[in-house]
Amino acid sequence: MKHGQLPNTVIDLFLESFRTGQGTRRLLNHLVIVALDQKAYKRCMEVHAHCFALVTRGLDFHREAYFMTDVYLEMMWRRIDFLRSLLELGYNFVFTDADIMWFRDPFPRFFLDADFQIACDQFSGNSSDVQNRPNGGFNYVKSSSRSIEFYKFWYSSRETYPGYNEQDVLNFIKFDPLIERLGLKMRFLDTAFFGGLCEPSKDLNLVCTMHANCCFGLDNKLHDLRIMLQDWKTFLSLPPTLKRSLSMSWRVPQTCSLNSVHQYDYPEKSDQQTLHR
Numbered sequence: 278m279k280h281g282q283l284p285n286t287v288i289d290l291f292l293e294s295f296r297t298g299q300g301t302r303r304l305l306n307h308l309v310i311v312a313l314d315q316k317a318y319k320r321c322m323e324v325h326a327h328c329f330a331l332v333t334r335g336l337d338f339h340r341e342a343y344f345m346t347d348v349y350l351e352m353m354w355r356r357i358d359f360l361r362s363l364l365e366l367g368y369n370f371v372f373t374d375a376d377i378m379w380f381r382d383p384f385p386r387f388f389l390d391a392d393f394q395i396a397c398d399q400f401s402g403n404s405s406d407v408q409n410r411p412n413g414g415f416n417y418v419k420s421s422s423r424s425i426e427f428y429k430f431w432y433s434s435r436e437t438y439p440g441y442n443e444q445d446v447l448n449f450i451k452f453d454p455l456i457e458r459l460g461l462k463m464r465f466l467d468t469a470f471f472g473g474l475c476e477p478s479k480d481l482n483l484v485c486t487m488h489a490n491c492c493f494g495l496d497n498k499l500h501d502l503r504i505m506l507q508d509w510k511t512f513l514s515l516p517p518t519l520k521r522s523l524s525m526s527w528r529v530p531q532t533c534s535l536n537s538v539h540q541y542d543y544p545e546k547s548d549q550q551t552l553h554r
């Protein structure tokens with residue numbers, strides 16, 4: 278697929294999902310897009326009202342940061358540190374990657390009493406089960422001494438597990454007794470509401486968000502995000518009886534299929550392929 282044939286970027290599709298979602302348009306007033314370089318900041322200002330430039334001196338994030346390279350790791354850890362600073366300022370937040378489509382207001386599905394709740398690549402069926410596979414791309418965190426200490430611990434664990442990204446490290450530290458000592462209440466969100474390409478939300482009557490996780494390559498990701506958005510619009514256009522009949526399911530993953538990762542015939546620049554989570 279050639280770039281020239283793609284009018285929409287990830288951020289366009291992301292914003293489009295808020296506009297077409299149920300009860301999500303009003304959330305755009307509360308959405309702050311964090312740009313990691315000047316170009317992204319400029320682009321943000323063209324398409325959205327609230328943009329924040331998170332500039333890291335000496336670091337250049339302006340090119341695609343390929344999965345697990347030094348620049349990628351630096352970027353992912355920078356965001357944990359940034360979110361910690363938001364908690365210290367007293368803000369609760371929902372963090373979302375831009376490759377997550379927002380189809381319904383997620384707030385009614387959040388746990389009322391959790392400090393840290395996070396979406397999953399795979400959901401075990403039990404939201405308290407630390408064996409769940411969390412995905413750092415979507416979480417809801419409430420500001421408290423517990424969550425602030427947790428974020429500090431998470432960030433500092435980077436030193437304990439060098440070369441791992443923040444999601445891998447979360448999978449190590451989620452078992453750590455310190456979390457219980459802090460009294461942090463961690464909950465894992467059901468893929469029935471917070472789905473993704475790893476494990477799609479089965480019922481479009483319930484879905485809140487869909488993440489283009491388990492996806493290899495930016496073009497593949499864009500392709501499947503577009504299909505997802507089309508599927509959602511098709512669902513919205515169905516008469517109520519058909520909506521309830523559960524007749525409709527997602528046509529994705531298509532190009533994001535993990536099978537295609539293994540079958541993919543790498544071009545010469547295989548080092549430039551990206552596993553987008």
Ligand SMILES: *[C@@H]1O[C@H](CO)[C@@H](O)[C@H](O)[C@H]1NC(C)=O
Pocket residue numbers: 403404405406407
């Ligand atoms: C869910 O997981 C928690 C923590 O592992 C466990 O204590 C609880 O019994 C589990 N609940 C069910 C219904 O299996």
